[in-house]
Amino acid sequence: MGPGGIASSGADVISTFESELKKVKVDALIEEGCSLHKVGCFGLCSKDVLVDLEINGNKTTYQYVKPNMVQRIVQEHIINNKPILEWTTDEDYQNFYKKQVKVVLSDCGKVDYDSIDSYISISGYRATEKVLKTMSPEEVIEDIKKSGLRGRGGAGFPTGIKWEACRKVESQQKYIICNADEGDPGAFMDRAVIEGNPHAVIEGMIIGAYAIGADKGYVYIRAEYPLAVERLTLAINQARKKGFLGKNISDTGFSFDIKIKLGAGAFVCGEETALIVSIEGQRGMPRAKPPFPVYKGLWGKPTIINNVETLANIPYIIRNGAQWYSSYGTEKSKGTKVFALTGKIKNTGLIEVPMGITLREIIYDIGGGIEGGKAFKAVQTGGPSGGCIPVDMLDLNVDYESLAKAGSIVGSGGMIVLDEDDCMVNVAKYFLQFTQSESCGKCVPCRIGTKRLLEILDRITKGLGKVDDIEILEKLSSDVKATSLCGLGQTAPNPVISTLKYFRDEYETHIKDKKCPAKVCKDLLTYFIMEATCTGCVACMRACPAGAITGEKKKPHVINQEICIKCGACFDVCKFKAVEKE
Amino acid sequence: MINLTIDGKKITVLDSTSVLDAARQNDISIPTLCHHPKLTPFGGCRLCIVEVKGIPRPVTSCTTPVSEGMEVTTTSPYLEDLRKTVLELILSDHPNDCMVCEKAGDCTLQELAYFYGINPPIPPLEKGGRGGIFAGERRVYTKRDGNPFIERAMEKCILCGRCVKVCDEVMGVGAIDFTYRGFKSKICPPYERDLDCVFCGQCVAVCPTGALTGKMWTLKGRQKEIKEVDTICPYCGVGCSITLHVRRNEVIRVSSKDDTINEGWLCVKGRFGYNFINHRDRLTRPLIRIAPKNTKEAQKIRSSEDKTISNSQPLNFSTSHVFREASWDEALDYIAEKLKTIKEKHGPDAIAGLSSARCTNEENYIFQKFMRASIGTNNIDHCARF
Structure with missing residues (x-):
């Protein structure tokens, strides 16, 4: 159950189940007892809340569960063993999971996120024990290299090679950092992993620390993920109590502990050098590489920074073998x-x-x-x-x-x-707006270059684009890419470049014909009422906030284009599809 | 030692030298704005980009250390084009008011814009003015910093970070830092308050544009008409080398050169405390007291002269009633005679001498010698102690 599940009243569903089960005294009715597990996200957000019911090995999944449905499920299914077929999952659910292969998420939705015992019961921390007791750091690195695992944070650098480089640097102190500063709009993988299976991340960090020779780890996590922070903190405390973190782990002489560092909401802090200075207590601004963090990272010491998903893969690779992992994927991209x-x-x-x-x-x-x-x-x-x-x-x-x-x-x-309803110029503008406002301001091309790109896109969507704007966009995009300091600036023009490459005609229509083909860009739209279909119901007149619609009852209405603010209220409210936009 | 090739020239430099330093040591010039030789490399202006064989994208030479066998190209049509774009971008967010800027003629940005032949967007002083290839919105800051020394015209700031670094790395003060994000990024003191620091003005000295200047320099003259006079700061015993910027026989600015004993760094007194030189209250001739020593009588004179007199202007009123001008000969004879009389009447220990750290070592030496040998007393002191 992640924030999506909670927003769909998942917490209420759980508490209703708890009270219902108590009310019907389910323990007395069923021989082996009944237990309720709060588990991480199943993945299919659009069908929330999902409830798995398992009776004698037969699993039934209910979708769109609401608290008021709980009583009937308990009565009919749990007590009388008659599944309520109209509430169970449909074909979409089966298809959703059919082509998926779950490694990192294999235990999300199976283990109780707040219980280390639950994780241990599905062979959790077995990989840690195996590594610490039977493997040398070099063997661990060799295993990871063989698995072909590459950084899941975006750049795709081979994890094993990164670890090996850090292992080879001689230093009294090394660090491992888990990068959980997931800031991309529309991305929530890392959050779901931490919320659903926090111990896998911790295990990955312990193994990574052992491999490179670090005794301190940091999890840099955004403060906007309060639920993930809460569950991770709990998991770290549990791991410490069980002796998987702290001094002399499992009597192997290896010591390692993890600290949580909250990010203050800067997208650029997901960039590794900016993340490091942020942990050090300074403003998160990237610096030039080399030196790479592997040689000079946190507090100037050799440091490995891995993404949440990368680290969560590690225990599964160790447990099931590199060969198993590399059997998935392509030749160069494994897993x-x-x-x-x-x-x-x-x-x-x-x-x-x-x-x-x-x-x-x-x-x-x-x-x-x-x-x-x-x-x-x-x-x-x-x-x-x-x-x-x-x-x-x-x-x-x-x-x-x-x-x-x-x-x-x-x-x-x-x-x-x-x-088809999305305007590609507008999409490019949206992403550029994001990168521009999240630029740290250190280097010129990212600070001013993205601003200029954004201004050009803005004027194109407003119908003020000039013929040579496309050329300027192309030139500036490639120059910003070439000259920016860090990954943020180097990749910020990508949305513009790719939309220009594949949807150039949309840009041209905006500029030359002053029209938005997807009918998104407000300034290029005109709303009008079709005389033939308008019934004169006055609904649009009432809805119009600008008072731009005039007309008599049961006679076609007219929109005064000079007053119209193009809010689209009339379009939304018309039941007869008489309002059109162009 | 590391061997590398820059622009086809084989050179040998010390380990961990940056590519930029290696080039400059060998008279190969690379344009920079944010780099300062005494500060850690920043890599923000992106002008010092070079191409290194084997690396797919240009790298900044200031942050890239040399490595054995490296092949560097510092100039190519591609690199110059990128540099031009960067400069055009900077100037698209700059007031471009060089005709009224204090820094004109002494401004790195202006110089680079000139050499790269960049036409700034016009018109220059408006927000959102159009013209030029990258013209667009410009930052406008109307609020001015209320501090007494440093003029902070942040719309001229190119965020090279030199001021932030000098304040942190050289002074250890950290009065300013980067704030905000994206296009709105700005360098300012905490919570955008007025600057409240030690006012050493090191930030002013390293600023490559007209963003930071001295408030007292305003409209006093630009670099072109200035005669530079190297001297020693008279304020304390450290003896920093300073350069007076003199225009029409008036000191209008003080700076310090990089190759001096103080490496070009100064304090607030050395940099901004030069007003006394041309101040009307400065003593330029010896004065001998003529007024009665009785305070009551003196007050009577004072009140009859001017009712508005305050303690802060002791010499402005009735100087002619208290002192009279004298020649050096007359003044020195007067002092010698008085000292002699006291010594004869009360003995040498009735006399004490107090010297100043503003004097040179030699002057202080002579002074204590005079007190000990000529007067015959050990009653000699100095604000920094003998």
């Missing part, structure tokens, strides 16, 4: 990747798929296609640093190399699906 599937798609939620799966499989098989039967237009991957991939590239394999070739990135794993 699975978690994506946050959002936008105009039927089944929104968190998915984990093997690398190399096609976009079509993700969007149509797992995601169930576009909502409302509209036409798919593009999918935006990699958040504000990524790009938009058009419909004719739907059979593109999702892996680091293929996406980069198409002008986008895997990134941290945001996947926003856009349909």
